[in-house]
Amino acid sequence: MINKLLEYIDENFPNLQNDINIRYELGEPSKNGSDERINQVITRVITLFEDLFDAKDYIYIYIQDWDMVIDPLFGNTTQNYIYQLLENHVLAEKVLYKADEDIDEKGNTVQIAQEYNVRLLYDRLGRTPYKEMLEGIAHYEQGRKPSISQAVYFINIREARGRFLS
Numbered sequence: 089m090i091n092k093l094l095e096y097i098d099e100n101f102p103n104l105q106n107d108i109n110i111r112y113e114l115g116e117p118s119k120n121g122s123d124e125r126i127n128q129v130i131t132r133v134i135t136l137f138e139d140l141f142d143a144k145d146y147i148y149i150y151i152q153d154w155d156m157v158i159d160p161l162f163g164n165t166t167q168n169y170i171y172q173l174l175e176n177h178v179l180a181e182k183v184l185y186k187a188d189e190d191i192d193e194k195g196n197t198v199q200i201a202q203e204y205n206v207r208l209l210y211d212r213l214g215r216t217p218y219k220e221m222l223e224g225i226a227h228y229e230q231g232r233k234p235s236i237s238q239a240v241y242f243i244n245i246r247e248a249r250g251r252f253l254s
Contacts, residue, residue: 090180090208093148096245121230129226134219137242143214145244149221151179151207152239169224169234171207173217180208218242 114132118125141147151170171179185201192198209216224236 089210090182090206093150093208093210093243093245094182094206097150097243126226126230126232129229130223133222133226137218137222141213141218141242141244143212145213145247146210147213147216148241148243148245149174149209149211149216149218150241150243151209152241153205153207154202154238167237170221170236170238170240173220173224174209177209177211177216180210182206182208213242 114129115125118128182205183203184206185203188200188202189197190200221236221240224234225240227233228235228237
């Protein structure tokens with residue numbers, strides 16, 4: 089299952105990128121961090137999400153996890169919250185590497201392979217806690233808990249649709 093999806097991603101979304109991206113401002117005009125803003129973001133993102141995906145669709149949920157203990161942006165977040173939500177589901181796992189460049193102390197460019205884990209679920213969307221996942225992602229953006237700090241992709245291969253939320 090995981091190799092099939094990775095092959096599909098390489099062909100259709102190389103490096104999990106796409107030439108066409110849409111960004112929505114979900115929280116305006118509410119004050120950043122306010123309850124009003126968070127509730128508005130959650131309502132809007134669920135509405136947009138449900139316009140793209142049907143609860144009857146079989147989808148892949150692709151989780152890219154760098155397994156950080158302390159998040160550099162928000163500190164100690166609820167790192168395992170996404171896995172608590174998915175504890176009744178079987179996740180396929182694979183370790184992958186992202187090539188990155190850095191400059192060493194002599195000024196030379198060096199290649200660094202950064203290890204990360206991919207965890208993958210394939211199921212009918214309606215059987216997954218997608219609303220709680222979307223809420224956890226919204227919480228992360230506003231520094232609230234419980235939050236989801238992992239990069240999460242929802243992919244429907246049959247409909248050739250993907251949605252990245254992080």
